[in-house]
Amino acid sequence: MAELSSKYTKILSDIEAHISNSEEREYVSKKIAELSSIYLELLDRSTKINCIKINKIEQDQEKLVEKVTKIQETVNLIQNDIYEYDGYDFEIVCPYCNHEFVMEVNDEKKNEIKCPECHNMIELEWEDNENVFRKEQEDQNSDEDDDF
Numbered sequence: 001m002a003e004l005s006s007k008y009t010k011i012l013s014d015i016e017a018h019i020s021n022s023e024e025r026e027y028v029s030k031k032i033a034e035l036s037s038i039y040l041e042l043l044d045r046s047t048k049i050n051c052i053k054i055n056k057i058e059q060d061q062e063k064l065v066e067k068v069t070k071i072q073e074t075v076n077l078i079q080n081d082i083y084e085y086d087g088y089d090f091e092i093v094c095p096y097c098n099h100e101f102v103m104e105v106n107d108e109k110k111n112e113i114k115c116p117e118c119h120n121m122i123e124l125e126w127e128d129n130e131n132v133f134r135k136e137q138e139d140q141n142s143d144e145d146d147d148f
């Protein structure tokens with residue numbers, strides 16, 4: 001700011017040095033001063049506008065953070081529902097007799113479970129917290145192998 005005002009003073013003294021007519025000199029100096037104040041006002045206004053814009057961006061940012069936090073909380077709740085560690089019920093459809101039953105899953109995941117209806121053993125494969133159950137494939141495999 002000090003540098004700017006010294007430049008300003010230098011311009012004014014230049015004008016004084018180059019205009020000998022005192023009336024003209026005063027007039028030009030006055031106009032320069034008016035022009036400067038207009039520029040200062042513009043600068044001031046644009047600073048204020050920028051300030052308002054920045055405040056608004058900050059407020060929007062805060063709202064966004066709030067929303068993301070809420071979403072995160074909801075996701076956590078859903079995650080707790082799905083992957084509840086203390087054990088949860090898992091619905092199984094028996095691939096042998098289509099009997100539907102619920103198995104309780106505790107911290108240890110079983111590899112197989114006996115169907116309460118037809119008493120066949122159902123093999124369980126756990127992948128990414130989902131399970132796939134399928135028939136033991138001994139009879140199907142031997143037939144297919146012969147074709148090749």
Ligand SMILES: [Zn+2]
Nearest residue numbers: 094097115118
């Ligand atoms: Zn069954």
